[in-house]
Amino acid sequence: MSEPDVTRCQPSSRLPTSLQELQSLHAWRVPISAPADFKLEPTDILVATYPKCGTTWTQQIVHGLRTRGSMDFEEISLVVPWMESPPLPGLALAGPQVASPRAFKTHLYWERIPKGGRYIHVMRDPADTLTSFYHYVNGWMFEPDSVTVEEFCFGIFLKDARFGRYWEHLRSWWRVREREDVLLLSYEDMKEDLAGNIRRIGAFMGVSMDEDLVALVTRQSTFEFMHAHEHQFDDHPTTTAVNQMTALPLELQTTKVRAGRVGDSMELPATVHEALKETWRVDIEVPLGIPTYARMRQLLHASRQ
Template sequence: MSTTPPLTRPRSVPQMLERVQHMITPQSMSRALAFQPRPSDVFIATFPKSGTTWLQQIVHGLRTGGDMDFDEITQVVPWLETALDLGLDIDGPQRAQPRAYKSHLPWPMIPKGGRYLVAVRDPGDVLVSQFHFWNGWFFEAGSVTVEDIARDLFLNQTLPFNYYRHLQSWWPQRREPHTLMLCYESMLADPQAAVRRIADFIGVPLDAALLQRVLDQSSVEFMRAHARQFDDHLLREAR
């Protein structure tokens, strides 16, 4: 009979920070940092819960004409930092051009030489969205409050990765030709304008039919109806 105690979820922010260090292996992170992109490669380089999955779906829909033949969006738009851990080849061909990747890396760390699509979102909404996303996965449900997350993580300037450091790193790049910085709230208010700007930035010809298909398949209603394809279950199962 095994005497190994059952694995439990963290019950505090410090415990969560210790556990999350092991979510990405050093080998996978090293592979991500050493990646040599093509000039046409597109990096969706958002802070978590700032429209990342939404942008993955828009970019993939634009480049494929609306392909939905995937189990989870990470399979077709890999998360650069976890790709090696999930058995995904970031150097290989993708389903369509341009190749696209998700990343949460700040500007100094992300591989240079591609194009960078960045969305910024109201920090209060990011905080609340992160809390609900992590509750019951990153920590035991109900054991950590949103105030704990705000104080010990979101506003903790000693951590290498937080909302404000990420934004400060990308802000000087906002007018560079290799970067398109979008406002999440503006995307919500006028998704058609956002899709047009993204299509132009990644070099995909856009007609009325493709525009409508991408708008339909990146809507809240559509993505909720197909939630299994956007729920990070590949990473959840691996970790």
């Protein structure tokens, strides 16, 4: 695996205003990869998700469990770093962290991820994932609403962009869900039973838990709490680094704590829903025999019985 490309560009005074300009950005053209010399320890925890599938949420849970709820950090990515991130000032990927076990986030799928650690994958309804992804980049990587969600879907989300394709990730992690070193969760189940899934994560991490810890981490992992501490979850160190290498205005930032709802995709156009349905049929139903995301959730529940 190659080192991340950290080429710096002269910042621009304007944002892209079309899909073509958006597609030309460095952030969409360069595939992500882990550093070539990075070595995992057997106890390392990797929050391995597709973007906008509960990554920051799960980072907060993992960090809270290993520190008994410490909020003594500037931003979550500085204590649970992104493995494929551009280098951040003062942050070394290798070596000890503020607490044990070490924890990282990654957007790599199973076939490309460094092996030797323990992996938490959170799956999410693809339509909700698209909706959240669009709102995340709208106003950061292109002028507000200058690219429609339909254009973003057909031009970016359905393509083999920097993070790979959503269905590629889901298929990859689903196939290894029964491994001892993999914990597969669903975003929707976490919303329905946050405390129960925090217990499941803690057990997977090997953390000694008690009800006070579960209650504390549950409270600090709610949308309301994270929204109230939004600057600690807005990924501003990484956003600044991405702006530098992508020639976006340096002062631009975004947020990762937008709504956190299930079912936000109701706003998507019918053409997008149809495209997502057909893509599921081709990329998930045909190879895995699972006709819908809802059915996949049912199968995940059944596997825990």
